[in-house]
Amino acid sequence: MTKNKNTLILSALLLSQPMPSLAASTNDMFGSWSSLTLQGDFKALSPDLGKVKWLIMNQARTREDSPQGSRFTENVLFGQLGYQLNDNASFWAGYVHDWIHPLNKASYQESRPYQDFVWNQNFGDFKFMSRTRMEERINQTSNDTAYRPRQLLQISHALPFIPDLSAYVGDEVLFYVNKNTFGKQGFSENRIFSGLSYQVTQKMGMDLGYMGQYVDNISGRNLFTHNLQANLRYTF
Numbered sequence: 001m002t003k004n005k006n007t008l009i010l011s012a013l014l015l016s017q018p019m020p021s022l023a024a025s026t027n028d029m030f031g032s033w034s035s036l037t038l039q040g041d042f043k044a045l046s047p048d049l050g051k052v053k054w055l056i057m058n059q060a061r062t063r064e065d066s067p068q069g070s071r072f073t074e075n076v077l078f079g080q081l082g083y084q085l086n087d088n089a090s091f092w093a094g095y096v097h098d099w100i101h102p103l104n105k106a107s108y109q110e111s112r113p114y115q116d117f118v119w120n121q122n123f124g125d126f127k128f129m130s131r132t133r134m135e136e137r138i139n140q141t142s143n144d145t146a147y148r149p150r151q152l153l154q155i156s157h158a159l160p161f162i163p164d165l166s167a168y169v170g171d172e173v174l175f176y177v178n179k180n181t182f183g184k185q186g187f188s189e190n191r192i193f194s195g196l197s198y199q200v201t202q203k204m205g206m207d208l209g210y211m212g213q214y215v216d217n218i219s220g221r222n223l224f225t226h227n228l229q230a231n232l233r234y235t236f
Contacts, residue, residue: 035059040236092116146180164199
């Protein structure tokens with residue numbers, strides 16, 4: 001019981017991080033992140049490859065930053081391979097290709113290789129997940145490269161009144177370790193999120209929630225976007 005209380009206290013502290021940073025000079029706007037996620041392993045090829053995992057995800061993003069209202073701003077394609085060390089720990093290597101459409105600026109593409117360490121742990125009825133990521137953002141037009149560590153923590157809990165339905169809450173902090181044109185060196189972004197996950201069948205599930213994205217911009221007003229998140233996932 002003490003562990004559960006400590007976990008809840010830690011979650012509350014994490015979720016309070018973005019609030020002091022919000023000031024009158026922050027732009028607030030709405031957006032959406034909609035994705036399709038496919039995942040599986042390679043044990044069909046060989047029983048020895050059951051611990052080797054794969055994941056592909058495509059995500060479309062919109063933002064209401066135009067006088068005309070909501071507009072398409074990004075398409076993000078993820079691909080990654082991982083190895084399950086044990087019941088709790090896994091390592092992943094991935095690649096993102098990002099098609100970016102800034103407002104009133106030329107569109108460009110970005111390459112983003114990344115490396116993950118993921119830890120999953122159960123504390124009673126709570127499920128805890130930690131993801132530590134190091135990614136390299138490369139602007140394909142200018143070749144500007146940014147190195148960005150990211151730390152994500154998430155807690156989920158099954159809801160007793162509807163089978164296969166659970167609630168989740170989490171936070172992710174992002175930094176840059178070098179000077180670049182993507183964002184500030186040091187702390188650059190915080191993402192707070194919560195929502196519901198529903199396992200429709202043994203293989204198919206869906207997630208629906210909110211993600212508040214606070215961005216500490218290099219110049220001008222900082223940004224806080226209130227995003228509707230929707231994800232459809234299928235496991236092979």
